[in-house]
Amino acid sequence: MTDYRKEYSPVVTSLNTYKIFLIGEQLRTCMNGVCLIRDRKYRLRTYRSCFQGNETVDWMVRSRRCDDRLTAVRIMRTLQKWSFFHHVCDDHNFKDELLFYRFRRDDDSIESQKDLLLFYKVLDIYHSINTSKKGILRGYQVKGQVFDRAFMGSAFVDWLVKSGMVDTKERAIITGRQLLENDIIRHVTDDHHFRNDSMLLYQFNLDLDQRRRMSDVLILDDTRRMSTDSRSSNESQEIPVRTIESRDIGLSDIENTENKSSETIESSSPMQPKSVLLRYETADDLESPDTPYVRSCLRIFSDSVGYGFVIRGIGPTYVQTVDPEGPAADAGLKVRQYIYSVNGENVLREDHHTVAQRIMGSNRDYINICVMSHKRELKEK
Numbered sequence: 570m571t572d573y574r575k576e577y578s579p580v581v582t583s584l585n586t587y588k589i590f591l592i593g594e595q596l597r598t599c600m601n602g603v604c605l606i607r608d609r610k611y612r613l614r615t616y617r618s619c620f621q622g623n624e625t626v627d628w629m630v631r632s633r634r635c636d637d638r639l640t641a642v643r644i645m646r647t648l649q650k651w652s653f654f655h656h657v658c659d660d661h662n663f664k665d666e667l668l669f670y671r672f673r674r675d676d677d678s679i680e681s682q683k684d685l686l687l688f689y690k691v692l693d694i695y696h697s698i699n700t701s702k703k704g705i706l707r708g709y710q711v712k713g714q715v716f717d718r719a720f721m722g723s724a725f726v727d728w729l730v731k732s733g734m735v736d737t738k739e740r741a742i743i744t745g746r747q748l749l750e751n752d753i754i755r756h757v758t759d760d761h762h763f764r765n766d767s768m769l770l771y772q773f774n775l776d777l778d779q780r781r782r783m784s785d786v787l788i789l790d791d792t793r794r795m796s797t798d799s800r801s802s803n804e805s806q807e808i809p810v811r812t813i814e815s816r817d818i819g820l821s822d823i824e825n826t827e828n829k830s831s832e833t834i835e836s837s838s839p840m841q842p843k844s845v846l847l848r849y850e851t852a853d854d855l856e857s858p859d860t861p862y863v864r865s866c867l868r869i870f871s872d873s874v875g876y877g878f879v880i881r882g883i884g885p886t887y888v889q890t891v892d893p894e895g896p897a898a899d900a901g902l903k904v905r906q907y908i909y910s911v912n913g914e915n916v917l918r919e920d921h922h923t924v925a926q927r928i929m930g931s932n933r934d935y936i937n938i939c940v941m942s943h944k945r946e947l948k949e950k
Contacts, residue, residue: 584752585789590688592781593653597672616657618675622668634783644783647790652682691753695777709770716757716770723767760945845904852885852917855941862941869900870935886921906940
């Protein structure tokens with residue numbers, strides 16, 4: 570029996586990455602429309618379905634898709650960096666020269682790009698659903714709340730099978746879970762993962778019909794890069810608070826709560842645990858009037874080795890791990906809770922390094938901390 574879970578393993582890519590891919594696909598469609606993508610010959614060799622660097626820059630400036638040639642090159646290099654296209658021989662970055670390049674969808678190299686493959690799968694699903702005569706997108710009213718362009722989990726599964734997008738319901742369910750894990754679709758109240766259920770409603774997070782400016786590629790790339798750099802820095806370089814004997818909140822591995830030397834910590838494995846979050850929320854999401862998160866305040870007393878919990882995140886900061894025998898657990902702190910304030914100071918937009926300094930800088934043997942928990946977490950108590 571085929572194990573479809575291997576084929577459809579989660580890619581977990583930022584939504585901004587898909588927005589970059591969307592701009593790239595819109596560019597590819599336009600270039601096809603003006604015959605910039607075609608078979609070309611060079612030194613008796615034919616290169617299939619490719620485009621020429623300087624010719625593409627000419628067209629981008631002439632059609633006012635960018636202000637100047639330098640900006641056009643920057644945009645194209647950004648798309649190349651995200652592996653949307655490549656040099657036909659993989660020998661050059663994009664240049665404003667007589668060099669040939671090819672979009673990965675136009676050759677077999679796309680098979681090695683899992684996130685790009687998923688993007689095109691999503692694109693096919695989205696457009697097919699929106700053009701289907703018997704569409705599954707419609708408005709629903711649940712307990713007085715209206716959800717536009719939503720679909721039932723079971724209807725999505727049935728549609729994927731009937732449309733030929735997948736072969737079996739098992740594949741359809743795995744596809745639905747993959748889309749949710751990559752933030753492409755969401756449960757309307759963020760209470761459930763994807764299920765083959767007629768009682769659960771989902772919506773697309775991304776409007777794939779929206780026309781975007783080429784310059785947005787640079788903005789999205791910069792946002793994605795800063796986010797990735799911050800996550801990499803914050804999550805791979807834990808603060809060496811183990812060298813501080815008191816008020817240690819456990820930003821190193823939680824198993825190191827016994828009296829150990831800083832040398833032991835520094836020589837520990839560089840592997841960091843994966844985030845416990847089911848879905849990452851922004852500070853704006855948490856502060857929205859419609860947020861499903863509820864605030865609660867706790868007072869946590871420090872013991873001889875600290876407070877007994879691990880925090881991560883680039884703003885907002887969240888609880889990654891709680892020592893079940895530590896003071897934080899006794900106070901009621903839970904994993905996946907977002908930290909709203911520390912000793913009365915709003916820290917929702919601060920990274921975990923800054924929040925840790927606030928906690929360790931307390932001049933008392935306790936901290937007053939306000940956390941935000943999802944309503945579903947409160948129901949499970």
